[in-house]
Amino acid sequence: NPKQQVHGILIFLNHTKEATHSRWISQSELPHWLNLIYLDDFLPDLLDQKPDDPFIAVFAPLILKQTELEQQAPKLWHTIHTAEIPDAIRSNLQQILELWFFEKFKEKDEQEVLTMLQTLTPLEETLAYRNIFAKGKIAGEMLGISKGKAEGETLMLKKQILRKFKTLPKWAEQQIDKANSKQLENWAENIFDAETLKQLLSD
Secondary structure (H helix, E strand, C coil): CCCCCCCCCEEEECCCCHHHHHCCCCCCCCEEEEEEEEEEHHHHHHHHHHCCCHHHHCEEEEHHHHHHHHHHHHHHHHHHHCCCHHHHHHHHHHHHHHHHHHHCCCCCHHHHHHHHHHHCCHHHHHHHHHHHHHHHHHHHHHHHHHHHHHHHHHHHHHHHHHHCCCCCCCCCCCHHHHCCCCHHHHHHHHCCCCCHHHHHHHC
């Protein structure tokens, strides 16, 4: 509707050079319909005035310095965790707080950030835990695939040895069980040229 009046808000974290000279602010005066807001103008005061407000606490990582933020971490988490708000909203705020802490403390891993926050929710319900679990699951699957491949190579080599040399002494079986995947592959390739089992396993 061309006759409908439009209002807008342009939000910046602080009074940085980038914000002051943003391409959105190319005129000497802002249009009457556009309001310009800098969060650092009022968020620090709001944190002091309303320390138990979860909707304010979640913004703390944006304005507090690292040292102060690390000290306030458990309190911020507790504020959101104990707030009388719907569970879905609480979960969203907790995830936002986690993500901003990860961004603020990039030098720490997920477990260190959780320890800093002293999370009160069960560990398995946190976003960071789900990330850790996912990484561990993938690593476990890859390890299982690798282990399964090695076991298959070991079994196949033993069958080849029995078929060619008609015997598999204990010492040979132990040597094969301790071998890595590359060594197993080498023995499997050389078995057709080896005249004795000792010659094969000495290569």
